[in-house]
Amino acid sequence: MDARGTALLEVRNLRVEFPTRRGTLVAVDDVSFDIAPGEVLGVVGESGAGKSLTGMAIIGLLEPPGRIGAGQVLLEGRRIDNLRRESLRQIRGRRIGAIFQDPLTSLDPLYTVGRQITETIQAHLPVSRREARERAIALLSEVGIPAPERRLDHYPHQFSGGMRQRVVIALALCAQPKLIIADEPTTALDVSTQSQIITLLQRLSREHHAAVMLITHDMGVIAETAHRVAVMYAGRIAEIGPVRSIIHSPRHPYTAGLMRSIPRVGATGVRLAQIDGAMPRLDAIPRGCAFHPRCPQRFEPCDRERPPLLETGDQRAACWLHGAPRTA
Amino acid sequence: MSRATLGRAWDSDLFYSFRHSPVAVAAAALVLVCIGGALLAPWIAPHNPFDLASVDLLDALAPPVWASQGKAAYLLGTDNQGRDILSAILYGTRISLRVGVAAVLFSMVLGVTLGLLSGYLGGRVDALLMRIADVQLSFPAILIALLIDGVARVALPREWQAGMAVYVLILAIGLSGWVQFARTVRGSTLVEKNKEYVQAARVIGRHPAAIMLHHLLPNVMGPVLVIATIHLATAIIAEATLSFLGVGMPPTTPSLGTLIRVGNDYLFSGEWWIAVFPGAALVVLVLSVNLLGDWLRDALNPKLR
C-alpha cells in the first residue's frame, strides 16, 4: 500500500484475459498498485509482459475479445472498471488523459490541431469557444511549441515528429485530467527529441499535480522521469518500489538480470550479462513463479507456488528469496 | 499428405470456420454435386444429347415425367429436337465448368504474371500495363469477350468454328478477366517488395525473376484464391451469356446457356421446361460457387477472425 496519502488511482487484483477457442489466456494476472497525485509511476517490462494491456484496461480501451476478468480499478475512490460505455467516455479526457506511442496516428489528420484541442476542451469543460481557443494557445506554449497562435491552425502533418508528440501531450492535458496514462511516449522519437519530451513530462506532472502512469520498456526513461517503478514479467508484477532502490539494488532476480543486460556508454568491449531463454508465451506460463525456469537463483518452492509481493527493504518483490512460502 | 498434415489441416482455423458455417458446408456440398454430375455425365446420363443418331425428332417437346404426357425415358422432358433435358443439363454443366475453370486459370496466370512484373519492375512497365488495364476496365467484360469472339470468327475458317468454339470462349473470357488479378497482385507486390526479406535476397544476388517467382509469388497468392473462386462464377455466367446471345457454344454441343436460348423461344408457348430446368441448374451452380467464395474471403480475412 502506498504510504503517501490518498491514492488517485488504485488498481486491485486486476486480471485481463483473452478467451480463445483453445482456452482462456491470462495476459495480466493479479496486478495491484496505487498512484498518488503528482507522482509518476513507471511500469516497465519487455514485450509481452502485459504493461500496455494494463494501461488499456484502466482507460477502458481493451479490444475485444480481451476483457477484464477480475479485479477493480478505482479513480478517486470510485470504481471505473464496471462503468457503462457512456460514463466511461465522459471520464476519459476529463479525468484520464492518454498519450500513446505513435504521434502520427494519435491525431486526426483531417482536422487542425487547434480544432482538435478546442473540441476536446469544450466537450469536457463549460467554456466558450473563445476561451477554449485561448486555453489551447496557452497549452501549446506550455508544451514548448513556438508561435502557438499561428500553429493552432496547422494540420498534424505540418508538425515534425517531436512537435506532434508535444501536441498529443497538450491534447491529453487540455481537459485537466487528474490521471495521465502514457504508453511508450518516447519510443518512436529520436534520442535528442526523446530527452526533450522526458523533461517536458517531468515538468508538467509537477505543475499540474497529475498522477502519471508511464509505460515503457526503456529503463533509462524511467530513471529520469519516475518516482516509483513497477517491473512486470509475464503479466505479473515482479518488483515494485522507489526508482532509486529498484535500479541500484534490485531484489528480484529478473530485475537484477535486466539491469545487468542494459548496455552503458563507456563500457567498451565488456561482455554483457544475459538472461538465457525468453519470456514465456501466454499459453505456456510456468507453474509457481513465472520466472523460475530462467532464474539463476531458483530453489525448492519456486516451481510449486507463486510468490506474492513480499516486503524487502523499501520495495516489494515477488520472490521466495524474501519470504517463506505458506506450504513448507 | 501425411497423417500429421491432415490432422493439422483439420484442426486449422480455416477448417474450423468451415465446419461451423452451415452456408459454407451446404454450398460446398452443392458444388460437389454439380461437379460430380458433370464429371460422371457419360456414365449417369440416361441419353447422350450430342449423339445425333440417338436423338429422335418424334420425341421432341415432351413434358417432364410427372406431367400428363410425360415419358418415363425423359425425366425432365425434351427440347425441340428431341434431346433429353436432364442429359443435356449434365453435359451442359460439363461444358460450363470446363470453360469456366479454364478461363479463370488463363486469367489467373496472365493476371498474376503481369501484376508481379508491374509491381516489381515499376517505372515504364508498370505505367504501360496499368494504362492498358484501365482502358480495358472501361469496357464491360461481356463486350470484350464479344469482340474477341467476333475476331475469332472472322479469323477462323468456317469448318473449324464449331470445334474451336470452346477454345475461343476460354480465350475470350480469360482475356476479359485478367485485370482484377493483376491489380490485386500488383498491390500486394508493391507492399512485399519493400520488405527486408526481398532486400536480403537482392543482397545475396538473386536474379529478379527468381525473386519474383520464389519469394514474392508465394506471398501474394493469398487473395488470388478468393478472387479466382468468385471469378469462376462470373466466368460461368459469361459463357452462358455468350451462348445465350448465340455467339458461344453452338446448338450441336449445347451448354446451359445455349439450352436457355433454345428454351427462350418456347417459354410462353407452353413448353416451359426447356428453359426453366437449365436455368435452375445454372442458378444453383453459380450461387453455390459464389457462396463458397464469400465464405473463403471472410475466413481468410485476418481482421474478421
Place this chain on the structure above:
Amino acid sequence: MAPPGQPDDARPLVALRAVGRDFDVSRPWLNRMLEHAPRQLLRAVDDFSAEVRRSETLALVGESGCGKSTVARLIVGLFPPSRGRIEFDGTPQTAAAEGLWSDAVRRRMQMIFQDPYASLNPRWRVMDIVAEPLRAHGLMTRRADLRARVFELLTQVGLAPADGDKYPHEFSGGQRQRISIARALSSAPEFLVCDEPTSALDVSVQAQILNLMRALQEKLGLTYLFISHNLAVVSQMATRVGVMYLGRLVELADAATLFSRPRHPYTRMLLDAIPDLEMSGRARTPVAGEVANPLDPPPGCAFHPRCPLANQRCRIERPQLKAEPDSTLVACHAAEEGRIPA
C-alpha cells in the same frame, strides 16, 4: 592492389570515396507540370568518405534521416551511388548488368536487417532461408551437404538443428534474428553489414544477440559495419565510431576516444541526451531544436542552427573532415579553430 608500400592485408576491406546518393522525391510528372513545381532531390548521403578495416567493427550512429541506413545499402549494392566510388578489397563497383557487385564479391559480404518480422520470407522453411546463399552461389548442391551445413549454422547461432523444418512465425523476435545471422554466415563471408540488428528487440534479448555477434566475430574473424541510433549499444560493440548528421560524416574516431573526448558539438549533444541510468543527477544541457528537414538543409554547416558554438563562418562555409592530433576526424570549424571547450 594495395597502395604502393602497403602489404595486402593493410588494405581496407571496404573503402568509400566521396560517396553521395540522391533520391528523387518529386511529385509525379503530371502534378509538376500543372503546378509548375520544381524537381525535389533528397540528398540522403553527401560527400561520405571512410574505410572499414579488416576485423574491426566500424559503427555508424546518428538519428533518423542522417543517412546511415543509406550508406549501408550503398555498400551492399542495393542501389548505386549518385557520386563517388565504393571499393571492396580493392575492387570497385561495376556498372555490369548483373548488378553492382560481382557474384564473387557478393559471396564475401552479407547483411543483417533491423526488423526480425520482415527479414525472413514467411512462406519458406528456416532450412531454405538459411541455405539460400549457398544455393544461389552454387557453393553446395547435394541435399545432404546443405542439410549438414544448415545444422552446423543453426547450432552456431544457438538454435536447434530441428528448427530447420519450422516456419519463421513459430519463432520469437530474438530467435528470428539468430536465423538471419545464420543465413548471413552461410556463405562464409568476411564482411557483415548490420543495420540496427537489435533495435527491435527487448533489452534482455538484445544482450544475447550482441554477445552472440561478438563471439562469432572473434571465432570467424569477421568485419562488421554496425549501424545504430543507440550509442550505448555502439559503445558495447564498436572499435571505431562514425557520427552522421543530415547525410554527412561529422566525426570519426576510436570508440574509446569518442566516448571519453567527443569533439563535434553534435556528438556531445547526442551523448548528453542519453538518459542517465546511474541517476547521478548530472545537469543536462537542454537539447536545442530538432533535426532539420533533409530536403532543405541549412547552408554552411548543417548543424549550425542547433549548435551553441556556431559563428558566422559556420553559417556560410561547410566544414570538411580534418584530422586532430590523435587521428580523430572532425568536420567542425569550432574544432579547427580550437574553440571546443574541454
